[in-house]
Amino acid sequence: MILLDGKATSNTIKDEIAEEVSKLKALGKKTPHLAAVLVGSDGASMTYVNSKVKACERVGFKSTLVKLEESISEEALLKEIEKLNNNIDIDGFIVQLPLPKHIDEQKVIMAVHPDKDVDGFHPTNVGKMALNLPTFLPATPYGILELLERYNVETSGKHVVVIGRSHIVGEPMSILLAQKRKYGNATVTLTHSRTKNLKEITLQADMIVAALGIPEFLTGEMVKDNVVIIDVGITRVDDTTKPRGYRLAGDVHFESVSKKASYITPVPGGVGPMTIAMLLKNTLLACSRND
Amino acid sequence: MILLDGKATSNTIKDEIAEEVSKLKALGKKTPHLAAVLVGSDGASMTYVNSKVKACERVGFKSTLVKLEESISEEALLKEIEKLNNNIDIDGFIVQLPLPKHIDEQKVIMAVHPDKDVDGFHPTNVGKMALNLPTFLPATPYGILELLERYNVETSGKHVVVIGRSHIVGEPMSILLAQKRKYGNATVTLTHSRTKNLKEITLQADMIVAALGIPEFLTGEMVKDNVVIIDVGITRVDDTTKPRGYRLAGDVHFESVSKKASYITPVPGGVGPMTIAMLLKNTLLACSRND
Secondary structure: OEEOOHHHHHHHHHHHHHHHHHHHHHOOOOOOEEEEEEEOOOHHHHHHHHHHHHHHHHHOOEEEEEEEOOOOOHHHHHHHHHHHHHOOOOOEEEEOOOOOOOOOHHHHHHHOOHHHEOOOOOHHHHHHHHOOOOOOOOHHHHHHHHHHHHOOOOOOOOEEEEEOOOOOOHHHHHHHHHOOOOOOOOEEEEEOOOOOOHHHHHOOOOEEEEOOOOOOOEOHHHOOOOOEEEEOOOEEEEOOOOOOOEEEEOOEOHHHHHOOOOEEOOOOOOHHHHHHHHHHHHHHHHHHHHO | OEEOOHHHHHHHHHHHHHHHHHHHHHOOOOOOEEEEEEEOOOHHHHHHHHHHHHHHHHHOOEEEEEEEOOOOOHHHHHHHHHHHHHOOOOOEEEEOOOOOOOOOHHHHHHHOOHHHEOOOOOHHHHHHHHOOOOOOOOHHHHHHHHHHHHOOOOOOOOEEEEEOOOOOOHHHHHHHHHOOOOOOOOEEEEEOOOOOOHHHHHOOOOEEEEOOOOOOOEOHHHOOOOOEEEEOOOEEEEOOOOOOOEEEEOOEOHHHHHOOOOEEOOOOOOHHHHHHHHHHHHHHHHHHHHO
């Protein structure tokens, strides 16, 4: 069993990006600049945004954190986004989700200019992704593709089962892995809450992407030998033996599944760190396009 | 075995649209107007465009056929498209594909304004489709969804196998059938030329969408009893016993598969006529948006 070490891989990628940035600076070119919009003070959102800002520092990007009150109106938020769209120094930006309930998330996503949408959430970028045209790939599926590539895990002709049909992970992952691309060309089955006999299907899978958000859902008896496991889930589970009172659990029951797997991502330290690395890659791409 | 009669169903839909158009006219509202751009004089393309124009007449739409020389430059074609984008009387238009080799098809598709893109091929519309937002659905997958709905063929929780990953049929069909929607919620496996052991997979399918473009590829021994069969293929096959010297064949070997199927689309008269009906539906939607 080989651990798909997202933490180490993301560090390698960050080193590569840092080198690129040094070169850009040496040539007197523009420094990539990522902005993040944070509305309110949700703990998890603050943690995510802070790691993104920290990642920017690590690779030599400029970063801007736009902190807005929880109570901000939709209109005022849209104005902030317009400012970022028009700010020529900012190559790309993200709006940390979820947003407070009084704000229409889809409207906000649509307001981000596609050329600055380094999250790859705007319909125009989602469409380009589906059409296999160059674009900003959504960071989590992109990170998974990159991890497969770095570990040279063959996907062509393999049967991949994706569990979970979210617009951010499951659906785009199923689209990308089936396309004509180096780490694609897989036969892909997209499963979800309405799927019957899931176990029958996962037992046939050469690779499983678990992205349903239920801790330790996928167990050893649901997978066949030598399966490749990508665990996208990350949930806080109460655990009184831990100093913080919780531990982080993936969607995969690691202990039983890892015994059968050929490759498996740990949680934490698997898909998560890759996601941030790919956000940086997208920002670098945005900057190079602006050059 | 029940025949999913696309011809009859499309006629019903056209009658419904014609009634809508009469109402619009009676209210003094705008008459829906579809334009079609035809470059060159390819026989099949001319046939398709003519049936679209005829369908417009049938339902009371205005239609405009823009015929352009095979030798037209890409630049000149893009100018024609810009004219159609700016013509406020035209609600929607299509550019008949394929285009001559010296023209970049993707560039042309991108030039059509998303609000007039009744084929649903522009990345912004493809993205909205993938995000399950209101948009112009691509006509063939949309026609299949409509056919399932009119015959009340349940898809929720069923295992659908799509054969072929084209951007026009296979891929969007796989996306739509897996989504949370009335005739969706299926477990979907997308298969293609790189798929191994296809027969093992099709034998598990409750429904199969064959859209690979190989005549009579899917045979009776590849399907299980009571399967629902959607045949998207339509290929001219030499046949000296026919007056024209050919017959039209689907991707399904009708004789053997129909013996096992619970529902099946014939070729011709199945998916084909539905495609045109849905193009009209999209044009009606475009017109109502412009109202």
